[in-house]
Structures are given as C-alpha cells and as structure tokens.
Amino acid sequence: MRTRIALTLIAAGFLAGCVPTEQQYASLVTAMQGSKRMRTEAVAECAKGFNSEGRRNGGMVLDVADKDAPRLACSRYVNAMVSGRANYQDLLDLKNHRFTPKLIKIFQGR
Numbered sequence: 001m002r003t004r005i006a007l008t009l010i011a012a013g014f015l016a017g018c019v020p021t022e023q024q025y026a027s028l029v030t031a032m033q034g035s036k037r038m039r040t041e042a043v044a045e046c047a048k049g050f051n052s053e054g055r056r057n058g059g060m061v062l063d064v065a066d067k068d069a070p071r072l073a074c075s076r077y078v079n080a081m082v083s084g085r086a087n088y089q090d091l092l093d094l095k096n097h098r099f100t101p102k103l104i105k106i107f108q109g110r
Helices: 003-018 023-035 034-046 052-062 064-084 088-095 101-108
Strands: none
Touching: 003 088, 023 034, 023 064, 023 088, 052 064, 052 101, 064 088, 064 101, 088 101
C-alpha cells in the first residue's frame, strides 16, 4: 500500500512539473506498464498543464485542433514512456523545454 501511494505521489509530482530522480522515473514507468488506470490518469493530469500557448504550439506540431493537442501529446508521451521509447533523458529535455527531434517524432506519432 505504501508503495502504491509513493508511486502515485511520484506520478503527481512528475505531472506537476517536478523532475523525479532516475530511480523514481523507472518506478513510475514500471507502475504505468502494469496499470491502465495510472496511464489514463497520467494523461489527464498532464493535459491539465497546458496553457493557451502550449495548446496552440502543440496543435501546430501535432497537426491537430488546438483543443485536442494536450490530450494527444500527453497520451503519446506516456505511451512512449511505457514502451521504453522515451527515457529519463527525454524527460529532462522535455522539462527544460529542449524539444529534440526524438521528442518531436514521439509527439507526432512517428
């Protein structure tokens, strides 16, 4: 039970903009691999963090309506985390607003 609470707090911190340690990141990924509900909630919380400029920019990069960009971007990133395509360094790049070609491909679903 304590582990589940800790993982939930790590996930909430991650989505709120805090950068977890590499070990916390690995634990979060492992937890999301086994919990569809955790992935769903991670996408929902992540999507709440977009402001109007983020929605607009996301819409352009993802080539979708601005209102759909947050959910789609978050969904693609969470899926990349779970599959192993996105790693800890990608998270650091994302949090520091360094949008690498790899991150853009993830967001565009390529």
